[in-house]
Amino acid sequence: MxxxxxxxxxxxxxxxxxxxxxxxxxxxxxxxxxxxxxxxxxxxxxxxxxxxxxxxxxxxxxxxxxxxxxxxxxxxxxxxxxxxxxxxxxxxxxxxxxxxxxxxxxxxxxxxxxxxxxxxxxxxxxxxxxxxxxxxxxxxxxxxxxxxxxxxxxxxDPDSPAPETVIPDLPEAVTPDRLAVPEGLDFSGYDPVRAGSGHFWDDYAPGEKIDHVDGMTIEEAEHQLATRLYQNTARVHFDQHRQGQERLGRRLIYGGHVISLARALSFNGLGNACVVAALNGGRHVNPTLAGHTVYAWSQVLDRAELPGRRDAGALRVRTVATRDLPCDGFPDKDDGGRYPDGVVLDLDTWLLLPRRG
Structure with missing residues (x-):
């Protein structure tokens, strides 16, 4: 290597x-x-x-x-x-x-x-x-x-030869049979009271939309601490001067920081979706900067049983995060596929939840 x-x-x-x-x-x-x-x-x-x-x-x-x-x-x-x-x-x-x-x-x-x-x-x-x-x-x-x-x-060097174009063939989504359930996980004794949510896998339906309601404002220091925590050294997140970000006034936020904010916000509505099993796809649609407030909403895309499991099921969930744009109207792409300026993340995941006994 x-x-x-x-x-x-x-x-x-x-x-x-x-x-x-x-x-x-x-x-x-x-x-x-x-x-x-x-x-x-x-x-x-x-x-x-x-x-x-x-x-x-x-x-x-x-x-x-x-x-x-x-x-x-x-x-x-x-x-x-x-x-x-x-x-x-x-x-x-x-x-x-x-x-x-x-x-x-x-x-x-x-x-x-x-x-x-x-x-x-x-x-x-x-x-x-x-x-x-x-x-x-x-x-x-x-x-x-x-x-x-x-x-x-x-x-x-802009004058160097272009590499041969190779674009990989990637699946639109991870199929449910490829989802890995953590070894030993057993939701048969799951306590919804202590978990803080009474909504199980059985209670969600494809097409359902959930406004996660709450928002979190990003502080510059929090983002810097988080990005260093992961030992992420990408210059665009640290060097505002040499990366030409003076026009933005602030450093560009690591997209994963927004993912984690949206995931935390999603507890309000998806509190029992406690395992992230797959990342089907995702885009960082627009930049996010310190001082922006992140909101999120989710849509259930699909529901799948897990082979041989009666205690757990999988939900395919699309989560959209926004900046300074509350999600009560579920801001989304228009018919031409264009997002509003306030949309910053469009993420497609499989989540594991307990089923009703």
């Missing part, structure tokens, strides 16, 4: 010319996730899902202890890939075919590797899109998360 593309003794990150389809990249800096990380994550976003909040609740659901929030695990793995994939990124464009394969517990050490699966130069000749599949593994070598993302990256 290749390294991080350092020039001399200084790592300047990769440009479009530095990627090759089929290349495998081992990312630096293994990361042991601790209860301190989970406490900071909770302080930043305020998630209230009981399974990730209390060892006693998780134990009653068959797990050895409370697992790390699924999105915290995602951000840690994502952060490993940034120095090699998106240090010189213009924007992270989208996600597909992502699966959480095993729970991450405090004390687990995560590493990440990526494979380049696609390349395409943009018509402007100065940037291009890199497609990668990133896999996070624990200290035992077991895969805990696997996903595809594509990112717009600058070229080092």
């Amino acid at each position: 290749s390294g991080n593309g350092a020039v001399g003794k200084t790592g300047r990150g990769r440009f479009l010319e530095d990627f090759a389809v089929g290349e495998r990249i081992a990312h630096a800096t293994p990361r042991t996730v601790t209860t301190g990380d989970t406490a900071i994550y909770m302080a930043l976003y305020g998630p209230r899902f009981a399974l990730q909040s209390a060892d006693s609740f998780a134990g009653a659901c068959g797990l050895k202890r409370s697992p790390v929030d699924d999105w915290l695990a995602f951000h840690v793995v994502f952060g490993k890939s940034v120095p090699d994939i998106s240090l010189n990124a213009v924007a992270n464009l989208g996600y597909a075919d992502g699966r959480w394969l095993a729970p991450v517990y405090p004390g687990d050490s995560l590493t990440a590797d990526s494979e380049v699966i696609g390349l395409r130069q943009n018509s402007n000749g100065t940037t291009g899109t890199v497609y990668v599949r990133t896999t996070g593994r624990n200290q035992h070598g077991a895969a805990v998360i696997d996903y595809v993302r594509w990112v717009m990256v600058r070229k080092r």
